[in-house]
Amino acid sequence: MTKQVAFLGLGLMGGAMAANLARHGYQVKAWNRTSDRPEVTVAQEGGATIVDSIQAAVKDVEIVFSCVGDVPDVEEVLLGQAGVVQYAQPNTLIIDMSTIGSDAAKKIGQELQQQQLRFMDAPVSGGDIGAKNGTLTIMVGGSDADFTECKPLLAAMGKNITLCGEIGSGQGVKMCNQILCSLYMVGLCEAMQLAKQQGIDPQLIVEVCGTGAAGSWALSNLGEKIINDDYAPGFAIKHIVKDLRLVQEINQTSGDNLPGTELADRLFKTVQAMDNGQGKEQGTQAMIRAYKQSI
Structure with a gap:
């Protein structure tokens, strides 16, 4: 049945x-x-x-x-x-x-x-x-x-x-997953910025780096979106900000320092505040806008 x-x-x-x-x-x-x-x-x-x-x-x-x-x-x-x-x-x-x-x-x-x-x-x-x-x-x-x-x-x-x-373990692994996703995005944005500073076509970062040890889901799926200024959400910034809040709430009980997570959180929140607060609806690849704003 x-x-x-x-x-x-x-x-x-x-x-x-x-x-x-x-x-x-x-x-x-x-x-x-x-x-x-x-x-x-x-x-x-x-x-x-x-x-x-x-x-x-x-x-x-x-x-x-x-x-x-x-x-x-x-x-x-x-x-x-x-x-x-x-x-x-x-x-x-x-x-x-x-x-x-x-x-x-x-x-x-x-x-x-x-x-x-x-x-x-x-x-x-x-x-x-x-x-x-x-x-x-x-x-x-x-x-x-x-x-x-x-x-x-x-x-x-x-x-x-x-x-x-047991119950809660799926969420525990997901919190670790979100740290990785957030820091992949920091690395991807900074690699794109460095390519431009050197006069290198950012498309090469996707095509060449994606075949080696630096390859990742984020590079393969979001790299070209960054190149094309395509910020349509596959996963919205408002959701990753929420997830990083959960990560930091869990981490408060241990007192450990998560500087990478804090950096990613700050960059996402910078974009979230753009466009009179509507930046939150853009995809996580819009983190690149925080780097462009600082130039």
Whole structure:
């Protein structure tokens, strides 16, 4: 029997992820707080059924996916007065694919378990390209049994799927991932700047450096966007700023120094403040604007 699933949150990532689930034969009931977003249409055209409430999405399904913005959004969607906890059947498996940090994931998991609901955290990496192509990296925290049950569904959305440990572990790995992504962007921007200072075509940085030890997803996918001043978001600055906030909140408990993370955070926030605050909607590759402003 084909599993019936709900997908809550049809943003830049979620719309394509819900569509991929439907294309793989799952019966998907999808919901978004804002019904007129273009990604809602993406999910619908992929085969998902769009519903107008969380209740309609989750009341009869076996698995619920959520993919929203920040900790308060996840808490509202899963635990709020009109949230999943009010309508899901006992033993429903809830899989949150947002990025909220390990502490929040553990807290939410405990509250759901008290309501006889199962929970896994499963944040993703790969941007809108990975969401569209079904090639996301998915970092999972939860039990072995729940992971075995949901892995075929995760495989409809991702290519590299790893159980990282107990609840919260997926988020823990994602925080480390976001440090790497942020510092890759610093390196990419500075390499482009140095190329221009030497009169070297920045395209060579993508084509030549991308074949050696300096090769990375960021260089291959975002290098040309920087060259072409294309700042359309695959992953928006407002989201990476949120993620780096979570990283630094976790790090506060240890007292360790993360100077690279602090630098990336400052550069992203510089761009975030541009265009009367609308810089936050641009992709992370727009970090280059902070360097151009300083020239």
